[in-house]
Amino acid sequence: MSQLIGVDLGGTAIKLGRFSLEGQLLDALEVPTPQPAMPGAVVMALVEAIETLDPERLAPWVGIALPGPMDASGRVARVCINLPGWEQVPLADWLEPQLQRQVTLANDGNSALMGEVWQGAAAGYSDVLLLTLGTGVGGGVLLDGQLLTGHGGAASEPGLICVNPEGPPCNSGNRGSLEQYCSIAGLRRLRDLDPRELCQRADQGDPDALQVWETYGRWLGLGLSSLIYVLTPQLVLVGGGLSAASRHFLPAALRELEERVQAESRQGLELRGCALGNGAGRLGAARLALERFGQDRLG
Structure with missing residues (x-):
């Protein structure tokens, strides 16, 4: 059965989780955010961390939460005001060929909210x-x-x-x-x-x-x-x-x-x-990936 990966990219740490389609956390990983957190360095860190978290490639869909607005299609990080060099970064297009997985982006606040709606205080x-x-x-x-x-x-x-x-x-x-x-x-x-x-x-x-x-x-x-x-x-x-x-x-x-x-x-x-603490962002990012790529799997 397919699984999901949710990622919460912060200024100091990248928090990742591998989830079932029902939102159960199956495995977790946290790695430091490269300093300075330039887009190229972050891409390398994300690829390595995702492959470490899911070496058997059980999760075809990846949702990534970032601190700033995305474009409407969830492909481009328009700006991340507290990360250097993040303006109009096509992060999904950069990651998909390397990961061989579908990737979608979302604002970290929206992702945290969706995590709380799915499994937390906003249900x-x-x-x-x-x-x-x-x-x-x-x-x-x-x-x-x-x-x-x-x-x-x-x-x-x-x-x-x-x-x-x-x-x-x-x-x-x-x-x-x-x-x-x-x-x-x-x-x-x-x-x-x-x-x-x-x-x-x-x-x-x-x-x-x-x-x-x-x-x-x-x-x-x-x-x-x-x-x-x-x-x-x-x-x-x-x-x-x-x-x-x-x-x-x-x-x-x-x-x-x-x-x-x-x-x-x-x-x-x-x-x-x-209710979910610092785990809400990665859970919500995974949920948004499920909504965007796996509509037929939603219960």
Whole structure:
């Protein structure tokens, strides 16, 4: 029986999984992302890792999640703003001849969302906003059960909305984007500590650490308030590395939403952490490969 490979390409690590058609993880592999993460070096690393994960070639379909917008056909990485040299990279065309497998590309936020819809916290929901909080701030949007990709495939970049026009410059060309306040770098502007240590200090009741997470949550809630007015989702999920501290910042984010968003626009809204952790992206990428290449296999 055919299997699937899902890949989550990040700035520091490439996470791969081999899955059954039902989404069961059969094998996993994580390798470091080449530094600098230029497209050619990444292609070589991907080919080697995929062949290591599936030497018997049981998986004919590969889905790859990347940090940025793809073209509408899922063939070209249009831009990955936190990876050097990634502009209009035809990654699927480069990989398929070497792998002898079909390859499709997707935004990492969309992939994480699809993973949560398939096997995680968004199962059974039709209108969902997901934010990934880490090196950058990405995300995905599900409306009426369908991914929102927009004209040309570049929609759903919630981390790039402006929350402060006088704020720090963003790699996107914007200033004061949500990413500048809710990424790891944004958190470290509030307190220059490793996020895990900051979380541990908050767990121990450190008032300064608790105040940092409170401020972080308020910025997150500010950004979410604009998104919720446009999307009115049933569910908002937060994932990525910083979501491990969600117990310290989600209450502040929720208070900000209750202050800024009319009750009619947040009726029944749920706000919580993702269920699948860092495995959501590779699972969702595999699911998108199944949808694009194996429609006859979908149950």
